[in-house]
Amino acid sequence: IACGIMLEEFRDKIPDGLDTKVFTPAYLPQALPLDDPRKADITLGQLLCMTAGYWGEGQSPTGYTRGRPLPQPLKPVKGQDIRNLDESSLRVPLWCDPGAGYSYSSPSPHIASIVLRNVTGMExxxxxxxxxxxxxxxxxxxxxxxxxxxxxxHANGAGSTALHATDVTRFGYCLARDGKWRDRQLVPLEYLRKCQTWSPYNPHTPFSLQWEHNADGHVAGAPRDAFWKSGAGGFCLYVVPSLDLVIYKLGGKTGQYDPTLTRIPQPEPDTSRDDWQPFPGSAFQESSGAASLNRILETVCAAVRVE
Incomplete structure (x- = not known):
C-alpha cells in the first residue's frame, strides 16, 4: 500500500509505475553490480507480487507456476540477515526467471521498500x-x-510491524472504504483495485501486490471482492468491502510481543496458552494454517447480515 501511495505522489520520479525495471542506478544503486543478469528485468510489480524470481524462504520453500496444480519444492537457501538486511535481500538467488513463477519470499517486498526509500528520500x-x-x-x-x-x-519492508489491533482495523477500514479516511483519499483507488484481483505480474497464484484475493472464488464462503494479508504466526487482516467488513486476527507467540523489539511499553502478556497446539489434521478435518485463515473469513462472512 505504501508503494501505491508513492507511485501516485512521485509519478514524475517513477513514471512507468509498476512496470518500472528497478535494478538500475536510479532506483537500486545498492544492487549494482548485479550478481545475476536476469535481475535487470525485474519490475516493481513483480517484487510486490513475489514473482520476481526470488527464492522462497524457510526450510521447505516452494514455487508455483501457472498450469501446474501442485507447488514445486525448492531447496532452502540463505535468506535475509537482519544485521545486513539490504545487502542480504538483494543477493538472494533467483529460482526462476522474473515473472516465470511465484514463491513467497520476504526479500522481494523489502527490495520494493528500498526503492521507496530511494524515490521518496524517506524511511x-x-x-x-x-x-x-x-x-x-x-x-x-x-x-x-x-x-x-x-x-x-532500516525497517524490513516484509513485515515486523507492531501496531495496536484497533489501529490495524482503522487501516483495514480505510481500505474497505475505497482508500478514504473521512474526507481524505489516503490510498489511490486505482492501486487498491489492483490488490483485489488477478495481476498481470502474477498469473500463477491469487496474490496481488502483497494481498491474497478471492477474485477466483477459491474461498467459497467469502465474497469475491474479499482480500487479505496474513503474516508469521497466524496474523491476518481481512477486508471485505461489499460487506463493509474488516477482520483482524491476532496470532503469534509471546516473543513476538516483546517490548524490547520496539521500546514501546505494553501490558504484561498472558502466557497461560503458550503451550497450546492445534489439533492434528485428518482425512475428515482440516488443520493447516491456510485452511484456518480461510475458515475464519468464511464463518464471519456468513454471520454478517446486510440490510
Whole structure:
C-alpha cells in the first residue's frame, strides 16, 4: 500500500509505475553490480507480487507456476540477515526467471521498500506514519528494529510491524472504504483495485501486490471482492468491502510481543496458552494454517447480515 501511495505522489520520479525495471542506478544503486543478469528485468510489480524470481524462504520453500496444480519444492537457501538486511535481500538467488513463477519470499517486498526509500528520500516507517498513521490517529507503533544489542538501520519492508489491533482495523477500514479516511483519499483507488484481483505480474497464484484475493472464488464462503494479508504466526487482516467488513486476527507467540523489539511499553502478556497446539489434521478435518485463515473469513462472512 505504501508503494501505491508513492507511485501516485512521485509519478514524475517513477513514471512507468509498476512496470518500472528497478535494478538500475536510479532506483537500486545498492544492487549494482548485479550478481545475476536476469535481475535487470525485474519490475516493481513483480517484487510486490513475489514473482520476481526470488527464492522462497524457510526450510521447505516452494514455487508455483501457472498450469501446474501442485507447488514445486525448492531447496532452502540463505535468506535475509537482519544485521545486513539490504545487502542480504538483494543477493538472494533467483529460482526462476522474473515473472516465470511465484514463491513467497520476504526479500522481494523489502527490495520494493528500498526503492521507496530511494524515490521518496524517506524511511519506510516515516513515510507510513505521515501518509497513514497520523491521518488515521494511530497510537504508538513501530517496526521491530531493536534486536538485542543491534538496532536495524532500516525497517524490513516484509513485515515486523507492531501496531495496536484497533489501529490495524482503522487501516483495514480505510481500505474497505475505497482508500478514504473521512474526507481524505489516503490510498489511490486505482492501486487498491489492483490488490483485489488477478495481476498481470502474477498469473500463477491469487496474490496481488502483497494481498491474497478471492477474485477466483477459491474461498467459497467469502465474497469475491474479499482480500487479505496474513503474516508469521497466524496474523491476518481481512477486508471485505461489499460487506463493509474488516477482520483482524491476532496470532503469534509471546516473543513476538516483546517490548524490547520496539521500546514501546505494553501490558504484561498472558502466557497461560503458550503451550497450546492445534489439533492434528485428518482425512475428515482440516488443520493447516491456510485452511484456518480461510475458515475464519468464511464463518464471519456468513454471520454478517446486510440490510
Amino acid at each position: 519506510l516507517k516515516d513515510f507510513i506514519h505521515q501518509r497513514l498513521a497520523e491521518p488515521q490517529g494511530w497510537g504508538p507503533w513501530d517496526y521491530c528494529l531493536h534486536r538485542g544489542d543491534f538496532v536495524m538501520p
